[in-house]
Amino acid sequence: MIYTITFNPSIDYMVTVDQFQTGEVNRVQDEYILAGGKGINVSIVLKNLGVESQTLGFIAGFTGKEIQKRVEEKGIHTDFIDVHNGYSRINFKLKSQQETEVNGNGPHISKQDIELLMEKLKKLKKGDILVLSGSIPQCVSNDIYANIMKELQDIGIEIIVDATGELLMKVLEYKPFLIKPNNHELAEMFHVKLFDQKDIVTYAKKLQEMGAKNVLISMAGDGAFFICENGKVYFSEAPKGIVKNSVGAGDSMVAGFIAGYEKTKDYIQAFKMGVATGSASAFSHDLATQEEVDELLKTVHEVEYEY
Numbered sequence: 469m470i471y472t473i474t475f476n477p478s479i480d481y482m483v484t485v486d487q488f489q490t491g492e493v494n495r496v497q498d499e500y501i502l503a504g505g506k507g508i509n510v511s512i513v514l515k516n517l518g519v520e521s522q523t524l525g526f527i528a529g530f531t532g533k534e535i536q537k538r539v540e541e542k543g544i545h546t547d548f549i550d551v552h553n554g555y556s557r558i559n560f561k562l563k564s565q566q567e568t569e570v571n572g573n574g575p576h577i578s579k580q581d582i583e584l585l586m587e588k589l590k591k592l593k594k595g596d597i598l599v600l601s602g603s604i605p606q607c608v609s610n611d612i613y614a615n616i617m618k619e620l621q622d623i624g625i626e627i628i629v630d631a632t633g634e635l636l637m638k639v640l641e642y643k644p645f646l647i648k649p650n651n652h653e654l655a656e657m658f659h660v661k662l663f664d665q666k667d668i669v670t671y672a673k674k675l676q677e678m679g680a681k682n683v684l685i686s687m688a689g690d691g692a693f694f695i696c697e698n699g700k701v702y703f704s705e706a707p708k709g710i711v712k713n714s715v716g717a718g719d720s721m722v723a724g725f726i727a728g729y730e731k732t733k734d735y736i737q738a739f740k741m742g743v744a745t746g747s748a749s750a751f752s753h754d755l756a757t758q759e760e761v762d763e764l765l766k767t768v769h770e771v772e773y774e775y
């Protein structure tokens with residue numbers, strides 16, 4: 469079974485404004501809400517691609533209930549912990565001349581809440597896949613993903629981490645199956661500027677040397693690199709299209725990779741599926757559907773990157 473964890477789920481309030489003006493009253497042209505949070509998005513896209521998963525994490529208040537309802541309506545099994553403290557955040561996503569995001573803090577999560585999650589995770593079995601995605605609330609220590617991996621290291625599950633900064637750096641020693649920073653996050657983690665593709669590959673390879681088995685580096689419309697555990701490096705251009713909403717493109721890429729790998733056990737197919745699924749989400753208002761992914765997959769071609 470595949471499990472996704474979202475420490476800080478959200479209601480994503482998506483708004484389109486023609487020519488947004490700061491300091492003025494702006495009227496929306498279009499608005500809708502989605503249940504969000506990175507792990508939840510991964511589960512939704514997996515479901516769209518015909519792969520079952522269960523989603524865990526922490527919810528609170530009326531927004532938490534709405535998130536749970538919306539996820540379950542999609543036929544995804546949830547096992548959230550209600551922390552009975554505050555409410556799950558509402559993240560504001562503005563599409564105008566530029567895309568702007570304002571993400572909330574989320575509810576307080578106590579030590580007992582974390583212990584409850586750990587108890588659930590200890591029931592995972594050999595062969596399961598666990599996806600740890602997204603930021604954590606400020607009240608949670610940034611070694612939490614590493615602690616989870618440490619606790620589960622003898623069970624024999626593959627763990628995928630989509631996070632950044634110390635949260636990601638600290639898991640590397642536990643050898644995650646896959647990590648997916650984007651190129652900007654990669655630069656921030658090493659406190660460097662990455663000027664060209666060669667720089668990006670150099671630092672992505674460092675993450676592999678530090679423990680990650682496979683490393684995906686997404687670069688939005690500039691394509692993606694895959695540093696494979698077979699020692700090779702692959703590059704793919706991003707498919708061309710009109711970006712409607714790139715929120716969740718990275719999560720979709722993770723889901724596409726997992727779905728591709730589950731179906732074929734082939735890293736190249738998984739990489740191509742990841743790219744196609746990320747772009748399919750970027751080119752639609754909601755997250756990618758199977759049909760959208762199938763269409764784009766025909767246009768995705770990987771090349772081995774000579775390093």
Ligand SMILES: Nc1ncnc2c1ncn2[C@@H]1O[C@H](COP(=O)(O)OP(=O)(O)OP(=O)(O)O)[C@@H](O)[C@H]1O
Pocket residue numbers: 649650685686687688689690691692706707708709711714715716717718719721742743744745746747748750
């Ligand atoms: N403008 C775009 N054009 C084509 N494909 C895109 C575009 N933006 C994103 N994608 C697709 O989605 C993948 C992931 O995008 P991106 O690098 O923006 O991830 P991310 O920064 O983790 O995104 P987010 O945090 O918004 O989910 C890319 O590798 C690409 O396949």
Ligand SMILES: O=P(O)(O)OC[C@@]1(O)O[C@H](CO)[C@@H](O)[C@@H]1O
Pocket residue numbers: 476478480503504505506509559569571601602603604715716717718719
């Ligand atoms: O604050 P985090 O956890 O880093 O990101 C949360 C978030 O921006 O990520 C998803 C898109 O990737 C959205 O659904 C959600 O609002």
